[in-house]
Amino acid sequence: MLDTLQKTFKFSETFLKVEYLENLDTFQIGGPTIVLNAGNHELSIQGHPLRPWNSSIYSAIVIANIQKIVGITLEPDLLFIKSFPYEKTLREKWTHVHELFPLAHLKQTKLWRSAQERIGQIEFNLWYAPAGTHCGIHNQHDFQELHPQIFGRGRMQKFHENDYNSLYQEVFMSPGYTHEPFYDHEGRYPWHQYYADTDCIWLATEFHRMSVAPVGNDSER
Numbered sequence: 261m262l263d264t265l266q267k268t269f270k271f272s273e274t275f276l277k278v279e280y281l282e283n284l285d286t287f288q289i290g291g292p293t294i295v296l297n298a299g300n301h302e303l304s305i306q307g308h309p310l311r312p313w314n315s316s317i318y319s320a321i322v323i324a325n326i327q328k329i330v331g332i333t334l335e336p337d338l339l340f341i342k343s344f345p346y347e348k349t350l351r352e353k354w355t356h357v358h359e360l361f362p363l364a365h366l367k368q369t370k371l372w373r374s375a376q377e378r379i380g381q382i383e384f385n386l387w388y389a390p391a392g393t394h395c396g397i398h399n400q401h402d403f404q405e406l407h408p409q410i411f412g413r414g415r416m417q418k419f420h421e422n423d424y425n426s427l428y429q430e431v432f433m434s435p436g437y438t439h440e441p442f443y444d445h446e447g448r449y450p451w452h453q454y455y456a457d458t459d460c461i462w463l464a465t466e467f468h469r470m471s472v473a474p475v476g477n478d479s480e481r
C-alpha cells in the first residue's frame with residue numbers, strides 16, 4: 261500500500277489554490293480546476309487519457325487511480341478576465357525577479373515569484389507578470405522546466421540569438437495549457453523567454469535531475 265499525500269502548497273491564496281495529490285483512489289472535482297498530470301503514467305479521465313505533464317481544465321468529475329497530480333483552482337471569474345485584480349497582494353508577498361537574479365537587465369522587468377515547494381526532485385512555484393512584460397531572454401538553467409498557464413494569455417518564445425528580432429517560434433499559453441519541453445535530451449535550451457500578452461500567472465515546475473524531466477512527445481517519459 262503506497263502512502264497517500266494531499267497537501268496545499270504554501271503559496272496558495274484565497275483566490276488561487278494549488279494542491280498536490282499522490283496515490284489517491286479518487287479525487288472529486290466540482291468547479292473548474294486545472295489538473296496537471298505530474299506522474300509518469302497516463303491518467304484516465306472519463307475514459308480519455310491525460311498524458312504525463314499535460315494539463316487541462318475539468319469540472320464535475322471524479323478522477324480515479326491517481327498517481328500524482330497538481331490541482332489548481334481559481335476564483336471562477338478569474339478564468340475569463342484579462343486584468344488580474346489581486347496584483348497588489350502578490351507583489352507585496354512575492355519576490356521581484358531582480359532579487360532572485362541580480363542581473364542589470366532584470367531590474368526594470370515587472371516579474372515576481374512566489375515561495376517554492378519541493379516534492380522529491382521537482383520544485384514548484386508561481387510567477388506573475390503584468391500585461392506587456394518581456395520576462396527576459398535566456399538559455400541557461402540549473403534545471404528543466406515546464407509551465408502550466410493559470411491566469412491570462414501569454415507566449416513561450418524561442419529565438420536564434422539573444423535578440424528579440426531573432427524570434428523563430430511562439431507557443432501561445434492560455435489557462436489550463438502546459439507547453440512541451442523547450443530543452444533537448446541533454447537538457448540544453450535554445451534562447452527563450454515568456455511574454456505576457458495580458459496579466460499572467462503560471463506555475464513553474466522545475467526538474468532538478470534530467471532523469472526525472474519529461475523530454476517530449478517522441479521520447480520515453
Ligand SMILES: [Fe+2]
Pocket residue numbers: 398401405452
Ligand atoms: Fe527558461
